[in-house]
Amino acid sequence: QVTLRESGPALVEPTQTLTLTCTCSGFSLTTSGMCVNWIRQPPGKALEWLARIDWDEDKFYSASLKTRLTISKDTSKNQVVLTMTNMEHVDTATYYCARMDSSGHYYFDYWGQGMLVTVSS
């Protein structure tokens, strides 16, 4: 059974760095084709893709947020970590991690339940 679970702080102050962890089970981050993405959704608004890390360590970022994002993984824990620097009020959103099999596929087949992060002082 494939599951993903996001964890991290529910509240961060402006200018701080956000660190979110996605703990994956039911699949391995080292299996060829396996990727994990981060996607966010501000309250009442649409989804926005942020970043992706592949089984072979390739990393991809949203062009508009590239300078603030870092994605990495810990294969021993089967976890993916996203850091976002210089948090602002507009970054308040539910952050999801989602799996993708990039072997000729470009869709998100399993999602975590989401982590609401509020940026406020």
Add this chain to the structure above:
Amino acid sequence: QSALTQPASVSGSPGQSITISCTGTNSDVGNYNYVSWYQQHPGQAPKLMISDVSKRPSGVSNRFSGSKSGNTASLTISGLQAEDEADYYCCSYAGSTTFYVFGTGTAVTVL
């Protein structure tokens, strides 16, 4: 990269069919057969309903179907049921610079 354009809301009576459009450009929807659709109930994570324009994942009702013409993709829900009331988002692969772009979202109401 702008979001794909979807109607803000679509409604229908039980048993009817509705179609949600998703309009992009020749840099995303029009250039790749990698359009997917997601259903999101309030307070829940999105759920994959359609992949690769028209493929239905295992477990998804055959009342859901997808298609594409030019720069516009569509999701059709036939035999509308109360449980279909949710928000729906399209998503398209947009190449190796932009990667993935989502739609603006459509709220489906079952009257």
